[in-house]
Amino acid sequence: MGALLPALLILGAGEALLTALGLGSQPHRLDRGFDDRAAYLVPDPEVVGGWRTQMFDGAAPERTVAPRDGRRRVVLFGGSNTESFPHALLEATLNERATPGSRGWEVLNLGRNGYGSERVAILFEQAMALEPDVVVIYSGHNEFVEAGFRAELAEGLAPALRSAIEVASRLRTFNALCAALRPEGGARELRPKPEAWNWEYKRFEDLPYDATLERFERYRENLERMVRSASKRGIDVVLCTVISNALAPPFATTADAHLPDADRVDLERHLDDALERVPERFRILYSNAASDRLHVNDWQVPARLAGDARVPTLRRWPAPVRAGRALLPAPERWSPRAWRVLAAQEAFFARELAAAERSAPAGVQTACKAALALQSDHPLANFRFGLTAWLLGDDAGAVEYLDRAARYDRAPRKGNGVSNAIVRAVAPNAQGVVRLFDVAALYAQRAPDGVIGYELMKDECHLHERAYEVLMYDFADFLASALPANGDGE
Amino acid sequence: MSSLGRFLRERPLVWIAPIVVLYGALFWLALQAVKTPSSPFTYRVDF
Numbered sequence: 001m002g003a004l005l006p007a008l009l010i011l012g013a014g015e016a017l018l019t020a021l022g023l024g025s026q027p028h029r030l031d032r033g034f035d036d037r038a039a040y041l042v043p044d045p046e047v048v049g050g051w052r053t054q055m056f057d058g059a060a061p062e063r064t065v066a067p068r069d070g071r072r073r074v075v076l077f078g079g080s081n082t083e084s085f086p087h088a089l090l091e092a093t094l095n096e097r098a099t100p101g102s103r104g105w106e107v108l109n110l111g112r113n114g115y116g117s118e119r120v121a122i123l124f125e126q127a128m129a130l131e132p133d134v135v136v137i138y139s140g141h142n143e144f145v146e147a148g149f150r151a152e153l154a155e156g157l158a159p160a161l162r163s164a165i166e167v168a169s170r171l172r173t174f175n176a177l178c179a180a181l182r183p184e185g186g187a188r189e190l191r192p193k194p195e196a197w198n199w200e201y202k203r204f205e206d207l208p209y210d211a212t213l214e215r216f217e218r219y220r221e222n223l224e225r226m227v228r229s230a231s232k233r234g235i236d237v238v239l240c241t242v243i244s245n246a247l248a249p250p251f252a253t254t255a256d257a258h259l260p261d262a263d264r265v266d267l268e269r270h271l272d273d274a275l276e277r278v279p280e281r282f283r284i285l286y287s288n289a290a291s292d293r294l295h296v297n298d299w300q301v302p303a304r305l306a307g308d309a310r311v312p313t314l315r316r317w318p319a320p321v322r323a324g325r326a327l328l329p330a331p332e333r334w335s336p337r338a339w340r341v342l343a344a345q346e347a348f349f350a351r352e353l354a355a356a357e358r359s360a361p362a363g364v365q366t367a368c369k370a371a372l373a374l375q376s377d378h379p380l381a382n383f384r385f386g387l388t389a390w391l392l393g394d395d396a397g398a399v400e401y402l403d404r405a406a407r408y409d410r411a412p413r414k415g416n417g418v419s420n421a422i423v424r425a426v427a428p429n430a431q432g433v434v435r436l437f438d439v440a441a442l443y444a445q446r447a448p449d450g451v452i453g454y455e456l457m458k459d460e461c462h463l464h465e466r467a468y469e470v471l472m473y474d475f476a477d478f479l480a481s482a483l484p485a486n487g488d489g490e
Numbered sequence: 491m492s493s494l495g496r497f498l499r500e501r502p503l504v505w506i507a508p509i510v511v512l513y514g515a516l517f518w519l520a521l522q523a524v525k526t527p528s529s530p531f532t533y534r535v536d537f
Contacts, residue, residue: 002497007508028523157522165523168516177520 014173024172040123055112068131071106077120078138082111086472093476116146117222124226135230140242140415141461143219204252204411212410220422227430236483239427241440242415246402247453248460249288250379252410267374274367274384279357285344286384294459298335312346314455315448320470327466345454361391377408399450414461435482
């Protein structure tokens with residue numbers, strides 16, 4: 001022990017010195033790829049005063065940003081939805097509606113698929129160099145997509161090594177060493193790690209709900225951080241709630257760990273029982289199997305003959321969404337799974353029950369109730385109960401339980417009542433000019449019966465291409481009215 | 491105090507070695523921690 005004493009004394013003295021100097025307090029994080037020194041934006045070498053992104057790693061063309069001109073510059077931030085926004089349409093619409101002689105609008109799109117609020121916040125800070133007048137944040141679907149990627153990055157190390165680093169990161173000495181050893185390179189060569197599609201959510205299956213809510217607190221903090229950053233620069237902020245598909249089943253739905261084993265077995269049995277009682281043609285809507293979920297790729301299969309299959313009828317939405325098939329790609333591009341889901345949805349919304357099926361919903365609901373009696377916040381039990389409430393004619397119950405299903409999902413891949421409530425709370429309490437664009441409420445109000453389904457959405461969170469166009473008109477309406485041209489000429 | 495002084499003077503390897511090992515380990519760990527991961531982190535689709 002005596003031999004270790006000098007080493008420990010030196011370590012202790014070093015820790016005290018670093019504390020006095022304020023160094024090494026930031027624990028080194030193993031989620032590499034979330035380094036705020038990685039350059040998401042770099043000056044464009046070919047255009048003086050221009051910028052370009054380095055976020056897509058060849059998966060899509062990098063965005064280029066022309067030098068600032070006199071127009072009001074709007075920058076859009078978010079994940080894959082934002083990336084898909086037809087921002088040129090938004091810009092053109094805003095300019096068409098601008099009063100003659102006003103400055104006009106320029107819209108830049110910095111959305112990147114997979115980005116949740118952590119990386120949006122890093123990019124956001126760097127994008128202040130673009131001197132935006134208005135920033136629009138449409139983020140909330142990807143908190144667990146991003147958390148999964150983050151965990152994957154950390155898993156690049158052997159478990160023992162990772163544990164050792166996590167222990168060592170409690171020492172300021174270690175953190176200061178990491179800071180000193182991190183590749184510098186003016187940060188411009190340091191690029192954010194590319195992330196491609198990641199459908200892997202099993203890692204969250206046993207996540208306790210407290211941990212889910214904890215993750216949403218990080219989302220809140222990231223939004224607040226961005227709002228503060230913009231507000232102190234006098235930039236107008238538009239915070240958006242996000243649109244989600246109520247018919248997309250929850251993702252992480254395992255029973256809570258505190259439930260006794262016997263109850264867990266019973267709960268699973270009730271859920272299986274519920275599913276078995278669902279009439280066959282509705283079953284794909286009730287299933288949470290990965291193979292039954294619709295994906296963005298289900299709407300862009302190579303064109304093939306649709307044959308003589310009858311195209312399912314879709315609900316009509318009120319203007320301006322219009323509807324039916326107006327928003328969907330041609331049926332020739334739908335995958336067989338998309339056909340099955342749309343056929344099921346058609347019968348579901350029509351509450352089309354054959355004589356032999358009429359007694360089924362009551363049985364499904366009984367099984368779901370038994371599951372909910374064991375765990376009232378079980379996402380899948382709430383989801384199946386909500387769908388069945390609809391079939392039984394209880395519209396309000398359907399909306400309520402589908403909302404609960406989404407909100408209790410332990411690792412949602414779509415924005416939900418929790419994330420949207422955070423946006424609604426952050427916007428009015430923020431300092432500066434922060435406006436709330438409650439897109440989720442707008443579309444819930446427009447949705448027939450308040451239930452957003454596959455006539456608007458490709459999967460759990462992505463809109464059909466033509467629905468993005470409608471959304472751009474909504475954004476134009478909002479921006480033009482919330483940020484009128486009286487600031488022009490400033 | 492004098493016994494500690496004598497120990498430091500007479501058996502330098504015994505107390506210097508732990509310092510070298512401790513700081514060497516921290517340095518090596520820090521190097522591993524800051525190293526850019528080499529795995530490609532590509533699509534993982536399980537449906």
